Amino acid sequence: xxxxxxxxxxxxxxxxxxxxxxxxxxVISQKNGARELFMYDPDDPDSCRAVIDLTPEESEVVAExxxxxxxxxxLARLSxxxxxxxxxxxxxxxxxxxxxxxxxDAQIRTRTGASIVAVIRGDQVVPSxxxxxRFQIGDKVVVVGTEEGVHEAAKILGGG
Amino acid sequence: MHTTRLLLELGAVIxxxxxxxxxxxRVGLSPIPLYLIAGLAFGSGxxxxxxxxxxxxxxxxxxxxxxxxxxLGLEYxxxxxxxxxxxxxxxxxxxxALNGLPGVVFALVMGWGPVGALAMFGITAVSSSGIIxxxxxxxGRLGNRETPSILSILVLxxxxxxxxxxxxxxxxxxxxxxxxVVSVAVALSVLxxxxxxxxxxxxxxxxxxxxxxSSEVMMLRILGLALLVAGAAEGIHVSAAVxxxxxGIALSGEAAEVARPLLEPxxxxxxxxxxxxxxxSTDPGQLPAVFLPxxxxxVAGIATKMFTGWYAARRAGVxxxxxxxxxxxxxxxxxxxxxxAGLAGNSIDPRLGPTAAAYVLSLAILGPLxxxxxxxxxxxxxxxxxxxxxxxxxxxxxx
Numbered sequence: 160x161x162x163x164x165x166x167x168x169x170x171x172x173x174x175x176x177x178x179x180x181x182x183x184x185x186v187i188s189q190k191n192g193a194r195e196l197f198m199y200d201p202d203d204p205d206s207c208r209a210v211i212d213l214t215p216e217e218s219e220v221v222a223e224x225x226x227x228x229x230x231x232x233x234l235a236r237l238s239x240x241x242x243x244x245x246x247x248x249x250x251x252x253x254x255x256x257x258x259x260x261x262x263x264d265a266q267i268r269t270r271t272g273a274s275i276v277a278v279i280r281g282d283q284v285v286p287s288x289x290x291x292x293r294f295q296i297g298d299k300v301v302v303v304g305t306e307e308g309v310h311e312a313a314k315i316l317g318g319g
Numbered sequence: 320m321h322t323t324r325l326l327l328e329l330g331a332v333i334x335x336x337x338x339x340x341x342x343x344x345r346v347g348l349s350p351i352p353l354y355l356i357a358g359l360a361f362g363s364g365x366x367x368x369x370x371x372x373x374x375x376x377x378x379x380x381x382x383x384x385x386x387x388x389x390x391l392g393l394e395y396x397x398x399x400x401x402x403x404x405x406x407x408x409x410x411x412x413x414x415x416a417l418n419g420l421p422g423v424v425f426a427l428v429m430g431w432g433p434v435g436a437l438a439m440f441g442i443t444a445v446s447s448s449g450i451i452x453x454x455x456x457x458x459g460r461l462g463n464r465e466t467p468s469i470l471s472i473l474v475l476x477x478x479x480x481x482x483x484x485x486x487x488x489x490x491x492x493x494x495x496x497x498x499x500v501v502s503v504a505v506a507l508s509v510l511x512x513x514x515x516x517x518x519x520x521x522x523x524x525x526x527x528x529x530x531x532x533s534s535e536v537m538m539l540r541i542l543g544l545a546l547l548v549a550g551a552a553e554g555i556h557v558s559a560a561v562x563x564x565x566x567g568i569a570l571s572g573e574a575a576e577v578a579r580p581l582l583e584p585x586x587x588x589x590x591x592x593x594x595x596x597x598x599x600s601t602d603p604g605q606l607p608a609v610f611l612p613x614x615x616x617x618v619a620g621i622a623t624k625m626f627t628g629w630y631a632a633r634r635a636g637v638x639x640x641x642x643x644x645x646x647x648x649x650x651x652x653x654x655x656x657x658x659x660a661g662l663a664g665n666s667i668d669p670r671l672g673p674t675a676a677a678y679v680l681s682l683a684i685l686g687p688l689x690x691x692x693x694x695x696x697x698x699x700x701x702x703x704x705x706x707x708x709x710x711x712x713x714x715x716x717x718x
Contacts (some may be wrong), residue, residue, distance in 0.1 A: 165467050167461065168402075168471060173461075173467075195461060200701075202705060205641060208645070
């Protein structure tokens with residue numbers, strides 16, 4: 160899929176692409192955080208038929224609706240597709256030694272070879288959290304790796 | 320007594336601006352022409368001449384120019400400007416040359432001499448980025464394929480003004496040809512130095528100005544700095560407007576984001592004061608005399624801008640519908656033309672101000688209506704182009 164990026168001086172950035180069905184859709188990211196979602200007119204591919212203004216909060220909701228289930232879906236499919244790789248959502252409980260500590264502290268990849276690909280917090284998904292990410296009680300840490308590695312990671316994070 | 324009168328008159332002017340501004344917004348017009356009309360009505364020789372607030376408007380209009388240009392500069396980063404200049408320079412040169420030409424010819428025919436021609440060049444050449452950005456937003460055209468072409472013309476015009484205004488200021492201030500050459504040289508080297516510092520050390524400038532503090536303190540600091548820079552720029556004949564514009568460009572990133580919403584309400588107030596003041600200092604009695612020549616200038620101004628828009632969109636590979644839309648969108652003239660006319664003042668010819676007022680009034684009213692009016696045409700052109708492409712593809716297929 161080809162995503163076209165265009166600078167709009169004074170306004171922000173525009174990204175657009177053509178769907179498999181031949182419709183062009185795009186998003187304008189304004190400097191102040193507002194987003195515009197638009198669909199091009201099939202009769203005149205240079206102009207827009209529908210434009211929806213989104214505040215920063217609203218665009219986050221749309222992104223989540225479109226994106227969050229996809230992350231989990233993709234992970235589920237990944238573990239089915241690739242033999243020898245396991246995915247698991249490991250809960251951070253009150254017993255966990257890493258509740259309140261950072262991802263770097265846990266050294267999951269060095270110690271187990273497995274990777275933390277996302278953290279699910281409430282109904283939010285944090286994809287590829289950085290080393291400064293701080294775990295909280297109630298988080299679900301999505302780990303991908305060999306069965307052994309994931310098991311090991313669950314022990315470290317669960318404090319078992 | 321004086322205070323009573325001042326407050327009453329000032330209140331009446333600002334309140335009526337609010338009322339007409341709201342009406343303008345309802346019918347999709349820019350408030351600029353209405354501010355000008357209000358200024359003409361309240362000025363000497365107008366319907367309701369006011370005396371007391373003249374001093375406030377005179378000072379306020381200077382602050383208005385500084386804020387207009389500061390906020391314009393904040394919209395752009397130096398890398399935006401340099402990038403556009405690299406990719407689109409030919410379009411920018413064509414735009415300024417083609418659209419400035421009618422003004423130059425007009426001034427020479429009217430006998431305003433070379434300085435008058437220089438002023439009229441700027442007045443006719445520059446589109447109103449404020450009005451156009453608003454039209455694009457209101458009509459939901461930010462995503463359109465022709466929009467980047469339109470925006471890059473606006474950017475290049477604004478950048479062109481950063482060169483043009485110092486030249487005009489220097490020429491207006493200089494007493495002889497050699498003094499003018501020296502002033503222009505000084506102005507251009509300062510301009511170059513500031514642009515260089517802005518692209519290289521923009522972050523440091525930003526850090527000094529925007530060190531964390533509460534928002535009202537930040538507003539005062541940026542406003543104060545803008546006035547200081549503008550004053551210094553005016554002192555060396557670079558023009559206050561350009562000083563403010565360059566400061567806006569030099570401030571980048573987070574500071575620009577924080578400063579913009581803080582300064583916008585101030586800009587709206589003082590820009591309104593600026594337009595009213597221009598109306599106040601223009602004698603409405605002169606308008607009928609310049610009406611017909613200005614009308615010719617308006618027709619030429621529409622034609623040359625439409626050609627520029629059409630050409631720029633075609634150059635970017637946009638279809639016929641988008642080319643028509645780009646052509647119609649670029650027509651409005653506004654704040655810059657008035658800034659230039661205000662600088663030139665009555666020193667060139669007493670008819671220059673009224674001509675500029677008539678020109679901007681017509682194009683600021685017609686301009687925002689044209690993109691709406693051309694929409695059905697553009698739609699039809701796009702459909703025809705699509706049908707032709709389909710037919711060509713069908714003909715190419717073996718029967």
